[in-house]
Amino acid sequence: MRKTPLYLAVLERLKSKSKPVSVPELLVSLETSLQPNKSTLYRLLERLGVEGLVERVLLDNKTAFYELKRHHHHHFVCEDCETIECVSDDGLEAKIHDLENHLSSRGLKIKAHQFSFSGLCAACQ
Numbered sequence: 001m002r003k004t005p006l007y008l009a010v011l012e013r014l015k016s017k018s019k020p021v022s023v024p025e026l027l028v029s030l031e032t033s034l035q036p037n038k039s040t041l042y043r044l045l046e047r048l049g050v051e052g053l054v055e056r057v058l059l060d061n062k063t064a065f066y067e068l069k070r071h072h073h074h075h076f077v078c079e080d081c082e083t084i085e086c087v088s089d090d091g092l093e094a095k096i097h098d099l100e101n102h103l104s105s106r107g108l109k110i111k112a113h114q115f116s117f118s119g120l121c122a123a124c125q
C-alpha cells in the first residue's frame with residue numbers, strides 16, 4: 001500500500017495512543033490539511049488491518065475502535081461515556097491457555113478468545 005501522508009499520519013496518531021480510538025476521535029486529531037472524508041479513513045483503517053498493523057477492537061457498543069496491533073489483550077469499556085482501557089494480565093492468559101488445552105482435549109479447535117469488561121469508569125461513577 002502506498003504510504004500517503006494520511007497513511008503515515010494515522011499510524012502516527014495510533015502509535016501515540018495507549019488505548020483504542022474511534023474514527024471521530026481520529027478525525028479530530030488529524031491536521032486540517034489531511035482531513036479525509038469518513039469513508040476514506042475507514043478504507044485506510046481496513047487496509048492497515050489487512051497489513052496486520054492495526055487491530056479493530058470489537059466491543060458490545062456500536063462504535064468501532066482501532067488500535068495499533070500490539071500483544072494480545074482485553075478491554076474495559078465504560079457503559080456511560082464509552083471510554084476504553086486496555087487490560088492485560090499474564091496470569092489470566094496462562095489460565096485461559098489451560099482452559100483452551102482442556103477444550104481441545106474435548107475435540108474443540110480453539111482459534112481465539114475474546115471478552116471485555118464493562119462497567120463505569122472513575123469519572124462516571
Ligand SMILES: [Zn+2]
Pocket residue numbers: 078079080081082083120121122123124
Ligand atoms: Zn465513563
Ligand SMILES: [Zn+2]
Pocket residue numbers: 018019020067073074075085086087
Ligand atoms: Zn487495547
Ligand SMILES: [Zn+2]
Pocket residue numbers: 072073074093096113
Ligand atoms: Zn486473552
